[in-house]
Amino acid sequence: MIISLIGYMGSGKTTTGKDLAKAIGYEFVDLDEFIEQKYQTKIPEIFAAEGELGFRKKEREALHEILTNTNIVLSLGGGTPVYYNNMEEITKNSVSFFIRVQLPQLVKRLENKKETRPLIAHLTNDELTEFVAKHLFERNQYYEKAKYTINVSNQSTLQVLDQIM
Ligand code: S3P
Known part of the structure; x- marks a missing residue:
């Protein structure tokens, strides 16, 4: 089985x-790490x-390749579900979880992690x-196709993990 985690940057x-x-x-x-290793380039350099x-295009190919695996937890990029028919492929080949974090908390987390x-x-x-x-307004419709939604407000990672389990 593949478990996939979906959500915005910083979630x-x-x-x-x-x-x-x-x-x-x-x-x-x-x-993202898989893409960087596969192409021996950092994400900002590819952009x-x-x-x-x-x-x-690289993200799509990498996704396709990874989804042939089994017994993995796959963390996707924030934009992965939005392009091509990626979300269809994700929901077909994995048990998907949307990690939903509220806007103010997301922005706070991203302020120091933009580079x-x-x-x-x-x-x-x-x-x-x-x-x-x-961006969230555009993307939520894709994220919401995940099988499960985990709502995160102020929980610790451990509590989020608990909800997924
Ligand atoms: C992106 C999210 C990033 C990375 C790229 C584009 C996006 O991944 O794939 O910078 O479109 O939201 P993270 O969600 O892991 O930051």
């Missing part, structure tokens, strides 16, 4: 995924050299709220 998919994998004895795979479209994320790296902290709000 804690990677941290939660690592803990979940450990708890159930599955291997952990982070899609700079090939634009977002180039990144999305490695090309879509928000150029924004000031003031611009961030408006950008994330609009």
Whole structure:
């Protein structure tokens, strides 16, 4: 079985995924890390050299490859469910969880973590709220196709893990 974690940047998919994998004895795979290893390039460099479209093509191929595995916890990128028919493939081949974090908390978490994320790296902290709000409005319809939704407000990672279990 593949367990996939879906959600916006900064929602804690990677941290939660690592803990979940450990708890159930599955291997952990982070899609962004997989892409960086596969292509020997950092995500911001892919965006700079090939634009977002180039990144999305690589992301699509990597996703397709990973979904042939079994017994893994897969943490997806914030935009993965939105492109091509990725969400259909994700729901067909994995048990999917949408980690839903409220807007103010997401923005707070992202304020100091913008540099490695090309879509928000150029924004000031003031611009961030408006950008994330609009982005979530567009993306939630894809995220909501996940099999389960985990609502996170102020829970610790451990409590989030508990809810998934
Ligand atoms: C993106 C999210 C990032 C990464 C890329 C694009 C997005 O992953 O894939 O910067 O479109 O939301 P995280 O959600 O792990 O930050």
